[in-house]
Amino acid sequence: MNGLQTLKMALKSIKANKIRSFLTMLGIIIGVSSVIVMVAIGQGSTKEVQDQIGSLGTSLITVTVTGSDVTFKEKDAEQIQGVNGIKAIAPTVSGRVTVKNGRNNTQLSMIGTTSSYLDVRDLHLQSGRFIADLDNDNHSKIAVLGSDAAQTLFGLGNPVGEYVKVNGTSYKVVGVLESVGSSLGTSGDSMIIVPLSTGQRLASTSNIGTTYVKVENEDMINFVSSLIERTMYTIVGDSDSYNVSSPKDLMETASSVNKTMTLLLGGSAAISLIVGGIGIMNIMLVSVSERTKEIGIRKAIGAKRKNILLQFLIEAVVLSSFGGIIGVGIGVISAQIFTIATGTTIAYSIPVMLLSFAFSLLVGVVFGVFPANKASKLDPIQALRYE
Incomplete structure (x- = not known):
């Protein structure tokens, strides 16, 4: 069985259980969209602060006397x-x-x-x-x-x-x-x-x-x-009684703080991707149990272990990739709605979008391996007897 046939079987299986497949993808969708929205808000905030600091003048130095007795x-x-x-x-x-x-x-x-x-x-x-x-x-x-x-x-x-x-x-x-x-x-x-x-x-x-x-x-x-x-x-x-600063210093400080906040926000949102991956593994394990007899028949007519492994692994990856694509779309739309509603500046990051989608694929692979491996190890005789 070639890869195209395996992909068609995965799509057929997903199509046969639409609601379950959607609920399985929901964790990935929420995770990807959350990461995109949080990072867009964080980077937009960084850009807004840098623009405001830049408006002070890039060739300006401010000398402030802070000591009250100076x-x-x-x-x-x-x-x-x-x-x-x-x-x-x-x-x-x-x-x-x-x-x-x-x-x-x-x-x-x-x-x-x-x-x-x-x-x-x-x-x-x-x-x-x-x-x-x-x-x-x-x-x-x-x-x-x-x-x-x-x-x-x-x-x-x-x-x-x-x-x-x-x-x-x-x-x-x-x-x-x-x-x-x-x-x-x-x-x-x-x-x-x-x-x-x-x-x-x-x-x-x-x-x-x-x-x-x-x-x-x-x-x-x-x-x-x-x-x-x-x-x-x-x-x-007294060096503690004065301060010498420039917009460049302020930009670097603000950028560092906002990057840290963006990483925290993005990391928090990424946790839901892990939760979504657990959901995929759970549903795939259920799917293996439901299709035990089908696996036995396929093995009986010559399907190899790697064919069964690939079938269930591709199914998990297809679920996570669909969730990733939908999540990217919802994330972009949600960020746009947020900026319209609040007037907050946002900045989309193509690398973050690609990374979120790639991570959703990785989640599909990682959490799909165990169910796929379990399916591939089923004994064909016992699988055929399974009710």
């Missing part, structure tokens, strides 16, 4: 400018302020910074101008609004040239930024930017909290980070 002034931040490979720096102070225009009143993130902030953070103006060095020198009460802040305070009107009250003091709006959206759960559009000297007054501190550094060449970012680390240690003297 004194770090503007002149200290300017020492970073002397590090090789740095294009520009933007020291900042931050805080929360109440901004009012007529009856419109809102709480905004306040950033006090210098004229280089626009270039360092790769921002663009929607209208007006940005902060100038002269504004910082003169402690000017001027402000640049984020796009959401401008809409909240002025609606559809043009804020440039108008005045707002910041913590009760009048500030002139000189510019509005283009929308940058949210990144890592923080909106970049609900903020107000003022000159550094003015921001220090609003925040009641002269200390620089965060300094943004733009590197000339993003390929040098690790090298420049090391140089900044040395400079900061010279200035601060």
Whole structure:
């Protein structure tokens, strides 16, 4: 008996017991579809986080002073400018302020910074101008609004040239930024930017909290980070009182965490594939018992042990492969439904789909061997007498 005939017999046997065959495949279907959905969600989450981090700028280094008792002034931040490979720096102070225009009143993130902030953070103006060095020198009460802040305070009107009250003091709006959206759960559009000297007054501190550094060449970012680390240690003297990070570091960390989560989710879902394999073995054992006389007749007319073994093994593989194909289809559809319902980003992985299908075939082989081997060892005389 050739392979094609054996395959036809397996399909005939499956077709004769449709409901039982479907229930047998159900574990494989659930397992494969679960793996595809879980991995798609996990990889989609990784991609979304990486995109958000990437939007911060791939040539950006963030220097944050974390020690509460550390004194770090503007002149200290300017020492970073002397590090090789740095294009520009933007020291900042931050805080929360109440901004009012007529009856419109809102709480905004306040950033006090210098004229280089626009270039360092790769921002663009929607209208007006940005902060100038002269504004910082003169402690000017001027402000640049984020796009959401401008809409909240002025609606559809043009804020440039108008005045707002910041913590009760009048500030002139000189510019509005283009929308940058949210990144890592923080909106970049609900903020107000003022000159550094003015921001220090609003925040009641002269200390620089965060300094943004733009590197000339993003390929040098690790090298420049090391140089900044040395400079900061010279200035601060305590490595625990500051932090030097880049989007690349954050990407690697986020990617590592998400990969671990994806493996855990995929591994948990893969357990149902094992359960499905046990179901296949159970049904195949039942099938061997039901078809004992058929096996005896086939052996009596010349069927060899390997023919019987191959027949039942192919039947198990066909069941698991059908379950794998259906599981892949349901997994793709389920992931699509999930992203439509929740708005979550997903990322399909062709290798994972192929691996899930290959694993379902392997399950069919592994759990089909025992029943097939049992069938092939039946004594033909005893099998013919079986009732």
